[in-house]
Amino acid sequence: MSSKDICEIKSVRTDLVNEISKNMLSEETLQKTCELFKILGDVNRIRILLALQHSELCVCELSLLLDMSQSSVSHQLRHLRNKNLVKFRKENKQIFYSLVDEEITKLIKKGEKNAN
Incomplete structure (x- = not known):
């Protein structure tokens, strides 16, 4: 860390620090958030989620669409x-997958926007 990265004067706005501290996420919530971003750190998982935003799909359809093996x-x-x-839901011998919540694709789109 360079000297440009630290304060030259030791002055703390205690009221502000206390207010922000009250609104910080708990360690448990932070851990769960990190786990979510780890899951989203895989290209194939992102591709699956983006495909499912359009329609419910079975594994064989996803496999064909994404050029991946069914396994x-x-x-x-x-x-x-x-x-x-x-x-997922089972229909006869097929299993169809869909998104639990569309919010995840909004997050992905936000990431796409910020990547450019």
């Missing part, structure tokens, strides 16, 4: 299910 798609869907980002 790879299933593996990624398992991670997304564990974080409650996708849900």
